Amino acid sequence: MFELDIRSRKPIYEQLVERLKELIITEVLKTDEQLPSVRTLAQQLTINPNTIQKAYRELEIQGYIYSIKGKGSFVSPAIDSQNTEKLLKVKSDLMKLLSEAMYLGVTVEELIVTIQELHASIGGGIENDQN
Amino acid sequence: MFELDIRSRKPIYEQLVERLKELIITEVLKTDEQLPSVRTLAQQLTINPNTIQKAYRELEIQGYIYSIKGKGSFVSPAIDSQNTEKLLKVKSDLMKLLSEAMYLGVTVEELIVTIQELHASIGGGIENDQN
DNA sequence: TAACTGTACTATGAGTCATAGTACACTGCA
DNA sequence: TGCAGTGTACTATGACTCATAGTACAGTTA
Numbered sequence: 001m002f003e004l005d006i007r008s009r010k011p012i013y014e015q016l017v018e019r020l021k022e023l024i025i026t027e028v029l030k031t032d033e034q035l036p037s038v039r040t041l042a043q044q045l046t047i048n049p050n051t052i053q054k055a056y057r058e059l060e061i062q063g064y065i066y067s068i069k070g071k072g073s074f075v076s077p078a079i080d081s082q083n084t085e086k087l088l089k090v091k092s093d094l095m096k097l098l099s100e101a102m103y104l105g106v107t108v109e110e111l112i113v114t115i116q117e118l119h120a121s122i123g124g125g126i127e128n129d130q131n
Numbered sequence: 132m133f134e135l136d137i138r139s140r141k142p143i144y145e146q147l148v149e150r151l152k153e154l155i156i157t158e159v160l161k162t163d164e165q166l167p168s169v170r171t172l173a174q175q176l177t178i179n180p181n182t183i184q185k186a187y188r189e190l191e192i193q194g195y196i197y198s199i200k201g202k203g204s205f206v207s208p209a210i211d212s213q214n215t216e217k218l219l220k221v222k223s224d225l226m227k228l229l230s231e232a233m234y235l236g237v238t239v240e241e242l243i244v245t246i247q248e249l250h251a252s253i254g255g256g257i258e259n260d261q262n
Numbered sequence: 263t264a265a266c267t268g269t270a271c272t273a274t275g276a277g278t279c280a281t282a283g284t285a286c287a288c289t290g291c292a
Numbered sequence: 293t294g295c296a297g298t299g300t301a302c303t304a305t306g307a308c309t310c311a312t313a314g315t316a317c318a319g320t321t322a
Contacts, residue, residue: 011278011279011280012279012280013280037298037299038299038300039297039298039299040297047280047281048280048281048282050280050281050282051279051280051281053300054280056299057300067298067299068288068298068299069287069289069298069299069300070287070288070289070290070297070298070299071289071290071297071298072289072297072298072299073298090228090232093228097225097228111221111225112243114221114225115229115242115243137311140278142309142310142311143310144310144311168267168268169267169268169269170266170268178311179311179312179313180312181311181313182310182311182312184268184269185310185311188269198267198268199267199319199320200267200268200318200319200320201266201267201268201318201319201320201321202266202267202268202319202320202321203266203268203320204267204268
């Protein structure tokens with residue numbers, strides 16, 4: 001279910017946040033569906049429960065999930081469908097960019113390397129980072 | 132000449148590397164032009180000379196500059212400047228797209244897969260398997 | 263020679279990340 | 293009611309990165 005890269009400079013909890021966001025946006029995890037408990041998921045992924053909790057807390061702050069003490073954590077309603085449209089727009093933009101790049105003679109490999117460099121230059125971070 | 136953000140999660144030396152790369156690619160710094168010495172630049176930017184040296188070393192590894200002990204550091208001649216210019220042209224658009232995508236929870240991996248899919252649908256071959 | 267250049271170390275402090283452990287409040291069920 | 297499971301909040305620790313500080317050495321140039 002999850003593929004974590006412990007070698008990555010990107011912290012585990014951030015990888016978790018991104019992966020879970022993706023699952024929520026793509027509606028693999030549906031509204032009000034219960035997420036694995038912090039302890040269960042920690043055991044499955046063989047990482048510390050605190051790391052899971054940090055990811056869940058971040059997801060709750062960003063409105064993707066809600067947590068109820070004693071019950072569990074659940075997917076927030078209404079975020080998914082709203083963003084799928086935007087996702088389609090991103091893919092559309094990507095399409096234009098790709099054709100433009102190929103017209104300029106840029107190979108797909110160069111494009112991928114560039115994306116990875118840009119991503120690395122951002123730091124993989126979502127919050128707090130300008131530039 | 133340089134705008135460094137000490138608050139950013141991005142290390143200072145990486146900011147330096149990127150800024151200098153940009154200046155070299157855009158030919159603001161021209162072939163064989165001498166860069167400021169590590170100590171001079173450190174004083175100008177009020178940061179440690181070791182940080183400058185780390186950036187210069189990285190730039191040398193990546194082929195953007197060459198250094199001669201006792202003389203100084205200089206811009207490398209023509210690293211396929213045509214392609215790098217083209218890449219730079221696409222880079223700003225890609226940057227916007229990437230930040231927007233990440234805001235929506237799209238992972239870089241998914242973005243890369245999408246590019247490969249689009250590229251394949253256009254008619255190019257798939258060379259790089261990332262998943 | 264003197265002042266500059268790059269380069270290579272060691273040491274230190276600040277900060278982040280992941281882990282480990284403990285504790286408490288709440289829910290649901292037998 | 294008791295207990296297992298849930299989220300949540302702490303502290304402490306070790307590993308790691310980053311930037312600084314200081315020292316030292318080798319090479320170039322006026």
